[in-house]
Amino acid sequence: GQNIDQPTEMTATEGAIVQINCTYQTSGFNGLFWYQQHAGEAPTFLSYNVLDGLEEKGRFSSFLSRSKGYSYLLLKELQMKDSASYLCVGGYQKVTFGTGTKLQVIP
């Protein structure tokens, strides 16, 4: 299988920076997606990495290291609305979702 591992829960303070890590099996890997999912809603696309390095999009950045099978999502200047689950998704022959990291942003 293509195990996707990420922490179950994280808590961070409004205005701070938080890093959500994800590890994945490298066999058959084609790229890595990050999605945001608010409770009771469908996921929304945040980022896609296929090459090593950092991709920055406003307050959100995503990093990939293919040799290490490692990615992280970096959220800066946290806002209360960033409280959500963040899904690390592996692009294999079949898209494989991680279980998600539930992020709680506190005042």
Next chain:
Amino acid sequence: GAVVSQHPSRVICKSGTSVKIECRSLDFQATTMFWYRQFPKQSLMLMATSNEGSKATYEQGVEKDKFLINHASLTLSTLTVTSAHPEDSSFYICSAGDREGMPYEQYFGPGTRLTVT
């Protein structure tokens, strides 16, 4: 950006009845559509992949005779839950891709919450 709609957003049905959920790509042609199911506090689980004009490919453990998928056009796929039971109560989400082959971004519909009483 690409928009995918789902209808209905919520449905309550009695045990033994069938429910149809529609998934539409509003501003692009979806060569491939995916159907997911998500139980509370769990990740999305892929149920099946459908390509326009061909039979859906079901994931292991998903009963194709119970979850009927039709992808009749490049903008519409339907999932019919037949003879629904309370254990089928879940959040059903469709997504669509605008090109074939991996990898590609998926555009998700807003989801349909099914409750079977």
